[in-house]
Amino acid sequence: MxxxxxxxxxxxxxxxxxxxxxxxxxxxxxxxxxxxxxxxxxxxxxxxxxxxxxxxxxxFKPPRLPPATHTVLGQVKEAFEQAEKLSETAQRGWRQFFxxxxxxxxxxxxxxxxxxxxxxxxxxxxxxxxxxxxxxxxxxxxxxxxxxxxxxxxxxxxVKPTATYGMVSDIDDTVMVTWLPRAALAAWNSWVRHTNTRKAVPGMARFYRELLDDLPDAPVFYLSTGAWNTLPTLEVFLTLNGFPTGPLLLTDWGPTPTGIFRSGQEHKKTQLRNLIITFPEIKWFLVGDDGQHDPIIFDELAREHPRHVAGIAIRQLNPVEQVLSHGLTEAIDERRFDDDEARYGVPTISGQDGFELMAKIDELEKGCPGR
The missing domain is CATH 2.60.40 (Immunoglobulin-like)
Known part of the structure; x- marks a missing residue:
């Protein structure tokens, strides 16, 4: 067996x-x-x-719906209130997994x-x-x-049928600073730390707002290999730090017919293809980091479905973060070659945080003619 x-x-x-x-x-x-x-x-x-x-x-009582009259300030206030309740009861993330x-x-x-x-x-x-x-x-x-x-x-x-662009973002090491070995990341972030004490990657929320500023119909999805159990606290984190509201596509850590743990890469590939099937008219901005396999996952999607990928943004981890992520000081996946953009028509930018990515946003918007 x-x-x-x-x-x-x-x-x-x-x-x-x-x-x-x-x-x-x-x-x-x-x-x-x-x-x-x-x-x-x-x-x-x-x-x-x-x-x-x-x-x-x-x-888990999720935040109320964000109707048109529900201001960003109101969403942040509700998120703070929920975070305070979590803190008052000394709720720690490990409780979510039992x-x-x-x-x-x-x-x-x-x-x-x-x-x-x-x-x-x-x-x-x-x-x-x-x-x-x-x-x-x-x-x-x-x-x-x-x-x-x-x-x-x-x-x-x-999603509105008039939407022609959207964004898919990774979470760990892309919008959330982890600073822990990958093997211990889930245990620490989800079992030990208070759920309202996580740090955002500098400038990323601002980069997202700038990228989507003139795309009001664009849906935003957060795609992560994190477990569904962490969804409540992740929603609070994203709201508190000013990130756009959108569905989270998480996974389960349990055994599968082919392995003891689910494949994070396959989860991301499957969900990206599901989005393409569900929204055939949308071109996606894909945002991730080079600490794991986001560059190659995004590159494969761009090669297979160039019409559905508007651009790729990769946050570059520093050597210490790379070691904590996978044990080496350099990224484990090679970056796309320059001629890939000419062959597939998908621009790619990279930077160490949201501020560096924002400085290159004009290059990324090449994939959005007529936006």
Whole structure:
């Protein structure tokens, strides 16, 4: 039997025992709604079912929807309030990972004109594609119901059909300073540190605002190999530091049919292709760092789908950050050659922080004729 199979069986066994133990203590399933996304024709509704103590506070109450009248100042105020609540209760990120997921739980999703019945997957995740939902462009709430659980609402973003540009950004080492060995990064950022004490990469929020300044319809997605459990604190971090609002596309750390842990590279490649399929008319700015594999992932996408990539921006880690990221003082992936831009028509810029990238923004905007 493969090691991955052993890991999956062990995870399932531990989870079943945890579920029985918590049911006997009076716990019940609870749904956590993630931020979904889609077009006017199809919508991804995302969430997860976990066991929860009915007498405790909600696991995560997401910030309210950002309607047109909801100012940036209001969003920041709400984020501060949520961060203060986390601090008051001394909530540390490690608590987010001690959850018992509820696999194969019957779930019903109400999105616009549609009602979809399904089940969570073995890890408790919900990923429902709703066709012809009837929702107008903008932010909405969908209702998720599950057996023995309280109904919840989840945020979803319906992108305007007039959008022709968008942005996909990595998180760790791109917008968030980590300064830890990659092997310990997740444990420290998610298990030990208070959730409202993370540092932003200098100038990155300003770079994003400048890049999207005259693209009001452009959707923004945050694509990371981080676990879904960290979503609440990441949303607070992005809002507190002035980054554009947008769905987060995270992953699960559990075993798969081919390995003990999920492949971060495959997660990013899959999600990028899903965005191209969902939004065939949008050209994407791809923003990442050279500490792991973002340059080669973005380059492959530009080679395969040059019509869908407007430009690539790479944050260059310094030698110390490179060592902490993967053990070497230099980037592990080679940068694109100069002739790649001529062959694929996708401009690429790089810099050590958002300020250096902003100085080269005119080069990046070459991929946006007529913007």
């Amino acid at each position: 493969a090691l991955a199979d052993v890991a999956r069986r062990l995870e399932d066994s531990l989870n079943r025992r945890g579920t029985v133990k918590r049911v006997n203590r009076g716990w019940r399933p609870a749904i956590i709604g993630f931020t979904g996304y889609g077009s006017t024709s199809s919508l991804h509704v995302l969430g997860r079912a976990v066991m929860a103590d009915p007498d405790s506070k909600p696991l 959850t018992t997921q509820v696999g194969f739980l019957p779930v019903t999703v109400h999105a616009g004109d549609k009602v979809i019945s399904t089940r969570t997957d073995r890890s408790g995740y919900i990923d429902v594609l709703v066709q012809d939902h009837g929702l107008e462009p903008g932010w909405h709430e969908v209702r998720i119901e599950a057996a023995a659980a309280e109904p919840i609402t989840a945020k979803v973003l319906v």
